[in-house]
Amino acid sequence: MNGIEGGVAIVTGGAAGIGRAAAERFAAEGARVVVADIDADDLAETVDLIEADGGEATAVETDVSDADDVASLVEETVDTYGVPDFALNNAGIEGSSAPLADQSLEDWKRVIDVNQTGVWNCLTEELAVMADNGGGAIVNTSSIAGLSAAGGGPYVASKHGVIGLTRAAAAQYGPAGVRVNAVCPGVIDTEMIDRASDEMGEETIDQIVQAKPLRRMGEPEEVASAVVWLCSDESSFVTGHPLVIDGGYMA
Ligand code: NAI
Numbered sequence: 256m257n258g259i260e261g262g263v264a265i266v267t268g269g270a271a272g273i274g275r276a277a278a279e280r281f282a283a284e285g286a287r288v289v290v291a292d293i294d295a296d297d298l299a300e301t302v303d304l305i306e307a308d309g310g311e312a313t314a315v316e317t318d319v320s321d322a323d324d325v326a327s328l329v330e331e332t333v334d335t336y337g338v339p340d341f342a343l344n345n346a347g348i349e350g351s352s353a354p355l356a357d358q359s360l361e362d363w364k365r366v367i368d369v370n371q372t373g374v375w376n377c378l379t380e381e382l383a384v385m386a387d388n389g390g391g392a393i394v395n396t397s398s399i400a401g402l403s404a405a406g407g408g409p410y411v412a413s414k415h416g417v418i419g420l421t422r423a424a425a426a427q428y429g430p431a432g433v434r435v436n437a438v439c440p441g442v443i444d445t446e447m448i449d450r451a452s453d454e455m456g457e458e459t460i461d462q463i464v465q466a467k468p469l470r471r472m473g474e475p476e477e478v479a480s481a482v483v484w485l486c487s488d489e490s491s492f493v494t495g496h497p498l499v500i501d502g503g504y505m506a
Contacts, residue, residue: 257489260285263336265328267319267377268346270297272328272445273396275304275308276475277343277482282310284483289332289339291317292346319346338388341486344377345396348445352407352455370413374420376434382428390432392486395421396478397437399501414439418497425495434494436485441501444472456491467488468503 264281268274269290275297278290282305290312292298298314305312313335318329332339350366351358374395385391400406401414418437425435440447440462452460464472481500484490499505 256488257284259341259486262286262340262417263332263338264288264341264343264486265291265332265339265377265381266343266345267291267317267373268396269301270294270312271425272447273440273443273478274343274345275301276479277345277493278312279305279308279310280479280483281341281486286341287336288312289315289328289335291315291319291328293318294416298423310377314440318398319344319376320368322376325373325376325380328377329384333384333481338384338391339381340385340391340408342377342391342393343396343482344374344381344393346373347396347413347447349451350413352410352451358408359380366407366409366413367416370410370474371416371420374417378420378424382424382433386428386431386470387434388395390422390436392490393424393433393435394482394485395435395437397421397439397497399439399441399499399505401437401439401497402499402505405504411473422495430495434449434485434490436490436495437483437497438478438485439497439499439500439501439505440473440478441467441480441504442472443475448472463504466504467501468506471502473500473502 270292357384397417398414
């Protein structure tokens with residue numbers, strides 16, 4: 256027993272990639288999962304996949320950049336399954352990799368709205384109910400771009416911001432029993448990387464992958480297992496930590 260079974264988890268960006276893999280993993284370990292995303296069709300598919308494996312999940316269409324949407328997400332979670340014990344704030348977009356001076360204010364705002372304000376919206380709602388309920392564990396998806404310049408300017412800034420929010424939340428809510436950590440994936444084989452490869456060229460992605468000591472992309476499931484570990488009792492003394500999952504790239 257690692258404390259996941261019987262719990263309630265919220266996963267944003269749960270319609271694809273890392274979010275879907277994490278939702279499936281939470282469900283496989285016995286949590287009831289609320290998956291949230293802007294993509295209603297793929298979100299329904301995540302629920303189908305979880306149910307086909309005997310798990311329990313509910314979809315709530317949510318735009319994480321919209322504070323009202325996120326408030327409804329947490330409210331619906333409480334109404335459906337009870338106060339969340341775990342959350343993965345993971346929805347994100349890559350933005351453009353063009354040089355800073357070639358990007359517009361709109362480019363900047365969109366990435367910050369989803370990646371950083373989205374995590375802010377989720378944290379404020381989740382922390383309030385978890386603290387009232389005696390505790391919980393939250394993981395925010397940052398990136399190696401949260402620790403280095405591994406991406407476009409708005410993306411890098413947003414992911415550094417996610418680590419800052421993670422640390423602030425961990426410091427403030429530890430006494431209330433809420434642990435808050437971040438995961439910092441390297442190149443993980445998802446649709447986001449397919450899109451980045453279209454924009455930057457397959458060769459660039461290949462060079463990044465070949466610069467990793469493990470010489471391969473990661474799989475979404477490899478991030479999912481770290482997320483579930485960070486929410487489990489196995490990591491009971493870990494909080495405020497940005498966990499790098501990158502095949503050794505940052506080394
Ligand atoms: P993905 O593109 O496969 O999935 C992202 C999901 O987020 C999609 O289902 C999308 O519809 C959803 N989403 C986008 N905007 C949203 C919004 N405003 N509200 C709700 N949902 C929204 O991408 P992937 O790779 O699974 O990425 C997940 C997270 O991991 C992102 O935060 C990303 O920045 C981060 N990450 C990904 C890496 C990779 O190599 N794939 C590396 C490091 C971090």
